[in-house]
Amino acid sequence: MTQHTAIPMVDLRAHFAPLREEILAGMGKILDQAGFILGDQGRALEAEVADLSGVAYGVGCASGTDALMLALRALDIGPGDEVIVPTFTFIATAEAVLHVGATPVFVDVDARFYTMEVTAIEAAITSRTKAIIPVHLYGLPADMPAIMALAHQHGLRVVEDCAQAIGAGIGGQRVGGFGDLGCFSFFPSKNLGGAGDGGMVVTADAALARKLHGLRNHGSWQTYHHDVLGYNSRLDEVQAMILRTEFPHLATYNAGRRQAAAWYVQHLGDLDLQLPESPPGYHHVFHQFTLRLHARDIVKAALHAEGIASAIYYPIPGHRQKMFAPQSPACCPVAEGLAERVLSLPMFPELREEQIARIAAVIRRTLHG
Structure with missing residues (x-):
């Protein structure tokens, strides 16, 4: 590493x-x-x-x-x-x-x-x-x-x-x-x-x-x-x-998260992945910054090898959890697809642009070789 x-x-x-x-x-x-x-x-x-x-x-x-x-x-x-x-x-x-x-x-x-x-x-x-x-x-x-x-x-x-x-x-x-x-x-x-x-x-x-x-x-x-x-x-x-x-300090914390999200978009916006979106007039406070990408598990492993955390929120949708009498995947196809492809990156108000640049570089290198 x-x-x-x-x-x-x-x-x-x-x-x-x-x-x-x-x-x-x-x-x-x-x-x-x-x-x-x-x-x-x-x-x-x-x-x-x-x-x-x-x-x-x-x-x-x-x-x-x-x-x-x-x-x-x-x-x-x-x-x-x-x-x-x-x-x-x-x-x-x-x-x-x-x-x-x-x-x-x-x-x-x-x-x-x-x-x-x-x-x-x-x-x-x-x-x-x-x-x-x-x-x-x-x-x-x-x-x-x-x-x-x-x-x-x-x-x-x-x-x-x-x-x-x-x-x-x-x-x-x-x-x-x-x-x-x-x-x-x-x-x-x-x-x-x-x-x-x-x-x-x-x-x-x-x-x-x-x-x-x-x-x-x-x-x-x-x-x-x-x-x-x-x-x-x-x-x-x-x-x-x-x-x-x-x-x-809550407004400042949320502003820091929004700034971090803007940096992520700046550094990742040209890659083949889905970035978070907001409808017009919506104020997003970025508790998580979550990508949707086909090579999720490969990217996650590459980040881990570089000492960069990531997480999957959420790998098993509620309709398939044992405690709820599981339902067929056909009932919620969007959630099924998200569970296989989403990856959340580090997100906190104190995150610096150089850290985000490093995260993005690992993702770019992994996706493009």
């Missing part, structure tokens, strides 16, 4: 280094106050993320997966109900549906943008359908105007999976504010990531926000009174403080 400094998928050491002293000081204050759960930091973060999303309420919880489960519970979705989800995304989207006792119905994705195909959603609606969960995949918003119009036409609820897309939007509207509820993940590698798991649900609906407050806290709205079966799913004060320390 050529002796070069390794390039990781995400560089969390570089990300947190400028914030280290501020975070340590914040941890000291929390230790001095000895308030660790459902405190001022969490409430402030809830307000900040809700405001970013253009809605009134945020409810912090333990993870992005929990955010999805809590959102579905708040909408009273359960056994006998169907929820339409994209097959090409991380397992948590459909897993949350199964956890509340409902049935995930997988649909294919758009061949250019990789988000839910609206005509496929419409074809999947039955008398049992109660909700749609669009995923803003890789940082690109799904076609929310069309999805919301379809949902209103059929009387369906919409839960946005914003785990990869905080700060993304369409026109002047940010993700999380289109549907009935928006769900965020604060997993460390996310565009706004903590030092552990964390999540949040945002909504414009006061009644849904109140339900979420109880559901995340053992089904309790009054101490030692438990009205429904709930969860222990609360965002702790240390994580909230770390996220609040990062939050003022």
Whole structure:
């Protein structure tokens, strides 16, 4: 292997280094106050993320997966109900549906943008359908105007999976504010990531926000009174403080990702591969930079030999996962093709152009010999 400094998928050491002293000081204050759960930091973060999303309420919880489960519970979705989800995304989207006792119905994705195909959603609606969960995949918003119009036409609820897309939007509207509820993940590698798991649900609906407050806290709205079966799913004060320390820099982080994406396009644009696309008026925040190419496995091996990370998001679509009673590949041909050809390259705000040039050179050499 050529002796070069390794390039990781995400560089969390570089990300947190400028914030280290501020975070340590914040941890000291929390230790001095000895308030660790459902405190001022969490409430402030809830307000900040809700405001970013253009809605009134945020409810912090333990993870992005929990955010999805809590959102579905708040909408009273359960056994006998169907929820339409994209097959090409991380397992948590459909897993949350199964956890509340409902049935995930997988649909294919758009061949250019990789988000839910609206005509496929419409074809999947039955008398049992109660909700749609669009995923803003890789940082690109799904076609929310069309999805919301379809949902209103059929009387369906919409839960946005914003785990990869905080700060993304369409026109002047940010993700999380289109549907009935928006769900965020604060997993460390996310565009706004903590030092552990964390999540949040945002909504414009006061009644849904109140339900979420109880559901995340053992089904309790009054101490030692438990009205429904709930969860222990609360965002702790240390994580909230770390996220609040990062939050003022989120626009800068996303701008760094967009700059890195522009450099990738500059260095790879003439090669025989499919680069990420965005519809006009869409604000992509590039949680991932994902190529589509025929020689995926060969390119991945060549990058690895040069100490450059890459990843396949996602090698097995949801409709073929064992936990969901697998369906025929014929149901989702676009997702099947993507699973065989997509490759995500390193993407983080601190990525430098010389690193991207090196990545591109390996890809160019591999494709052209």
